[in-house]
Amino acid sequence: xxxxxxxxxxxxxxxxxxxxxxxxxxxxxxxxxxxxxxxxxxxxxxxxxxxxxxxxxxxxxxxxxxxxxxxxxxxxxxxxxxxxxxxxxxxxxxxxxxxxxxxxxxxxxxxxxxxxxxxxxxxxxxxxxxxxxxxxxxxxxxxxxxxxxxxxxxxxxxxxxxxxxxxxxxxxxxxxxxxxxxxxxxxxxxxxxxxxxxxxxxxxxxxxxxxxxxxxxxxxxxxxxxxxxxxxxxxxxxxxxxxxxxxxxxxxxxxxxxxxxxxxxxxxxxxxxxxxxxxxxxxxxxxxxxxxxxxxxxxxxxxxxxxxxxxxxxxxxxxxxxxxxxxxxxxxxxxxxxxxxxxxxxxxxxxxxxxxxxxxxxxxx
Numbered sequence: 382x383x384x385x386x387x388x389x390x391x392x393x394x395x396x397x398x399x400x401x402x403x404x405x406x407x408x409x410x411x412x413x414x415x416x417x418x419x420x421x422x423x424x425x426x427x428x429x430x431x432x433x434x435x436x437x438x439x440x441x442x443x444x445x446x447x448x449x450x451x452x453x454x455x456x457x458x459x460x461x462x463x464x465x466x467x468x469x470x471x472x473x474x475x476x477x478x479x480x481x482x483x484x485x486x487x488x489x490x491x492x493x494x495x496x497x498x499x500x501x502x503x504x505x506x507x508x509x510x511x512x513x514x515x516x517x518x519x520x521x522x523x524x525x526x527x528x529x530x531x532x533x534x535x536x537x538x539x540x541x542x543x544x545x546x547x548x549x550x551x552x553x554x555x556x557x558x559x560x561x562x563x564x565x566x567x568x569x570x571x572x573x574x575x576x577x578x579x580x581x582x583x584x585x586x587x588x589x590x591x592x593x594x595x596x597x598x599x600x601x602x603x604x605x606x607x608x609x610x611x612x613x614x615x616x617x618x619x620x621x622x623x624x625x626x627x628x629x630x631x632x633x634x635x636x637x638x639x640x641x642x643x644x645x646x647x648x649x650x651x652x653x654x655x656x657x658x659x660x661x662x663x664x665x666x667x668x669x670x671x672x673x674x675x676x677x678x679x680x681x682x683x684x685x686x687x688x689x690x691x692x693x694x695x696x697x698x699x700x701x702x703x704x705x706x707x708x709x710x711x712x713x714x715x716x717x718x719x720x721x722x723x724x725x726x727x728x729x730x731x732x733x734x735x736x737x738x739x740x741x742x743x744x745x746x
Contacts, residue, residue: 403434403444404453408476411465412577416618418454418463465617473617474588477581480730511545519547557598557642558737559635560586563653564603564619565626575700576621579652582730584616586650586737600638604631606659606666610638625659625668629677632684632695639693647693649719650733654701656709657681673709685717695719698729 403425410421422445429435435444445463448454453469456462511520529540560583568575583601590599601611605624608631632649639647657677660667669677688695695717699710707723714721 399439400444400447404448404472405476406434407444407448407453408469408473411469411473411617412477412581413574415620416465416470418465418469422463467614470614470617471588474584474613477585478588478592480581480585508546508548511542511547515547521546521548555596555644556594556646556648556737557600557639557644558586558590558647559600559602559638559649561602561604561608561631561635561649561651561653562619563626563631563651563655564605564621565624565655565658566621567626567655568621575654576619578729579700580616580619582652582733585730586733587613587616589737598642598644600635602631602635602638604628604634607661608634610634625666625670626653626655626657627659627661627666628653628657629660629681629684632681632688636684636688636691636693640691647691649688649693649695650698650737651695652698652700652729654699656706673705678709682713682716685713685719689716689718697721698733699723700729 406428407421407425410424411418414420414424422441425434425444426441429441435441445454449456451468452466453472455464455466457464508521508524524546525540525544528546529538529544532541532544533539562576562579562583564576568579587599587601590597601613601616602608603611603619604627605622606627608627611619628651631651635649639649656673658668658670658674660677660680667676685695695714696719697710697714699707699721701707702723710721710723
């Protein structure tokens, strides 16, 4: 007689100080050291002294050797300096994705639902009669045969075009996104590290798109006194500079990048903690950090209006609580017709995740 045999389940104990446990900590520290492997390892040594991360059988030296053997770490033989590899950069992005968005299974196809039906990948609950031009794989054969039996009887079976019933499918859109990250000096002021959560969100979003929505595009723009695009592999090394906030330059570059994309659905996500304080006029910079400068604000609002004309909505993720700054963001959002979230650093990832997946953006009809 066949059956199943059961035994007592004994959970596997994770060895303290093992490679996997230390790797998670190493990847997390790299976010705070802007990809400086030597500094991250120095921090781990200090933490090891305090909290006994390693044991007598597996020390920090063993961990460093294994990092090199597994391709996570390079060592310069002359200087003795360490640097992380492309494998480590990808692991940091994956770690950020798991932390912020949860573990997501890879999908070869993945796009965003729109409010309309049409040819697509995912069936919905609606049914209708077959129409010329419908795909054959949309036909619900079971229901169509049932319709034929009801309409013509079962004695002399016959099926006509009017008996065919098709399943509606959700039409899906490709999306091009530009993620703008404020790297002005205020992102590390007042005893609060705001740049590290912003970097984590960017890395997680990039990894989400790469694995789940591979047909979508993501460009990353950083803005301080100027604005410039950065590559995906540069994200772990991103640092705040002694910059003012040239929001206008960031929006101008983001718009230019989206113009080159062939997709119809385009959007800008902007993570910032402050107000625009800078413009570039020729080779010089116009700066004013006191209050809201009318000249800077008006030009920034004009850029928001231009994005609206180009049908590019801007979603602003504001990580500051100053009432007068929130008032500016409301005016900016009203001008563009986009949306704004006033989020804490801990909720930033969840906000962006939900906004991206639900894709509430207006799609081309």
